[in-house]
Amino acid sequence: MIDFELSEGVQNTQRMVHAVAEQMMRPIAREYDEREHEKPWDFLRTMWQVSHANPIGGSGDRRKDGPSERNLAMCVSIEELSWGDAGLYLSIPNAGLGGAAVAAAGTPEQKERFLARFSGDTPKWAAMAITEPGCGSDSSAIQTTAVRDGDHWVLNGTKIFCTSGLMAAEKSEGFVVVWATVDRSAGRAGIKAFVVEAGTAGMYVTKVENKLGIRASDTATLVFEDCRVPLANILGSPEVPKTSEGFKGVMATFDATRPIVAASAIGVGRAALDFVKETLSEHGITIRYGAPPHRLTALERDVMDMEAQLEAARLLTWRAAWMMDNGMRNNLEASMAKAKAGLAVTLITQKAVELLGPLGYSRQLLLEKWMRDAKINDIFEGTQQINQLIVARRILGYSSKELS
Numbered sequence: 305m306i307d308f309e310l311s312e313g314v315q316n317t318q319r320m321v322h323a324v325a326e327q328m329m330r331p332i333a334r335e336y337d338e339r340e341h342e343k344p345w346d347f348l349r350t351m352w353q354v355s356h357a358n359p360i361g362g363s364g365d366r367r368k369d370g371p372s373e374r375n376l377a378m379c380v381s382i383e384e385l386s387w388g389d390a391g392l393y394l395s396i397p398n399a400g401l402g403g404a405a406v407a408a409a410g411t412p413e414q415k416e417r418f419l420a421r422f423s424g425d426t427p428k429w430a431a432m433a434i435t436e437p438g439c440g441s442d443s444s445a446i447q448t449t450a451v452r453d454g455d456h457w458v459l460n461g462t463k464i465f466c467t468s469g470l471m472a473a474e475k476s477e478g479f480v481v482v483w484a485t486v487d488r489s490a491g492r493a494g495i496k497a498f499v500v501e502a503g504t505a506g507m508y509v510t511k512v513e514n515k516l517g518i519r520a521s522d523t524a525t526l527v528f529e530d531c532r533v534p535l536a537n538i539l540g541s542p543e544v545p546k547t548s549e550g551f552k553g554v555m556a557t558f559d560a561t562r563p564i565v566a567a568s569a570i571g572v573g574r575a576a577l578d579f580v581k582e583t584l585s586e587h588g589i590t591i592r593y594g595a596p597p598h599r600l601t602a603l604e605r606d607v608m609d610m611e612a613q614l615e616a617a618r619l620l621t622w623r624a625a626w627m628m629d630n631g632m633r634n635n636l637e638a639s640m641a642k643a644k645a646g647l648a649v650t651l652i653t654q655k656a657v658e659l660l661g662p663l664g665y666s667r668q669l670l671l672e673k674w675m676r677d678a679k680i681n682d683i684f685e686g687t688q689q690i691n692q693l694i695v696a697r698r699i700l701g702y703s704s705k706e707l708s
Contacts, residue, residue, distance in 0.1 A: 325388025329389045336520040371630050379563055383571040386575075390680075479499050508527045508529070559638045560628060563625045566624070636698040
């Protein structure tokens with residue numbers, strides 16, 4: 305029988321993280337949305353300590369009689385943290401996207417060397433640098449170069465829109481995973497990922513973006529000028545294969561991170577939907593779930609549609625995470641979850657603002673903030689359009705050259 309219930313361990317994790325979101329994040333959400341480039345250091349230090357005492361996914365890491373539930377517990381936790389505040393969640397010190405890249409494409413030695421450092425008393429961040437001024441969704445068009453020089457790789461190029469790029473590049477023991485080409489003539493096959501450790505000469509933070517949403521997190525521009533990194537810091541083999549299999553290995557990072565982004569979107573959407581339902585209840589308005597469709601009000605239909613959109617996105621996300629936990633390839637499912645969640649949260653938060661009218665549009669409530677925070681989920685980690693393309697290619701059996 306199909307079972308959509310969470311295990312007791314994951315439910316315990318969910319309750320614990322929700323308490324953090326409600327008690328620590330919601331109270332300062334507006335403050336650090338207004339103070340975009342200031343860091344909530346008390347919160348960050350506390351979260352660093354909490355995450356080591358109770359790692360996300362810890363109590364739900366493994367069923368007694370089955371496989372790991374780490375990815376599912378992670379998605380459930382991220383939903384709760386984003387319900388608290390998406391920007392604050394993205395600012396929490398952790399291995400992040402950079403760590404995901406190391407986990408997906410690194411050697412056992414690299415995983416030990418770079419991921420084991422995320423311990424101790426000092427908060428640390430890792431980031432991933434892909435997007436360039438002339439290269440957005442088409443990662444194969446990367447212009448940043450990596451040239452071997454003796455015992456080092458020398459990187460040159462510019463990366464933009466790097467989430468946590470400031471903290472990862474400047475704080476001790478952090479690192480940035482940089483995508484660069486070792487052979488432009490090889491196309492996708494020449495794209496490799498390199499770990500550039502914080503403070504490395506030749507890596508500069510030149511700009512921190514002013515953003516529409518997720519303002520508590522930093523989004524940075526990084527410039528690499530003759531930036532030298534050890535040969536051992538390339539993820540995977542330095543050899544350029546005849547096919548793009550190496551590039552696919554690096555892209556596998558997104559199979560793990562897209563469900564997490566989807567979970568974050570669900571958290572923001574749920575925050576908006578919960579608030580709307582609570583407000584309606586306070587005004588004596590109930591949703592008649594058992595009423596015939598033709599007797600429902602427009603308001604009731606809207607709320608039910610919002611709930612359906614959110615639940616569909618959540619089930620897709622849980623499936624993608626469950627597949628990873630069970631060692632199954634989830635490329636299609638990860639993109640389906642990301643595409644659905646990005647679309648759903650955009651629709652839900654906009655409708656929530658609309659339903660509460662001028663009050664929903666005002667800064668008196670967090671609704672307008674949630675609408676601003678929502679849209680990024682339709683953009684980063686592969687845009688809505690890119691993920692729909694991936695889904696279409698996988699279902700129809702087309703290559704990127706055949707369907708673009």
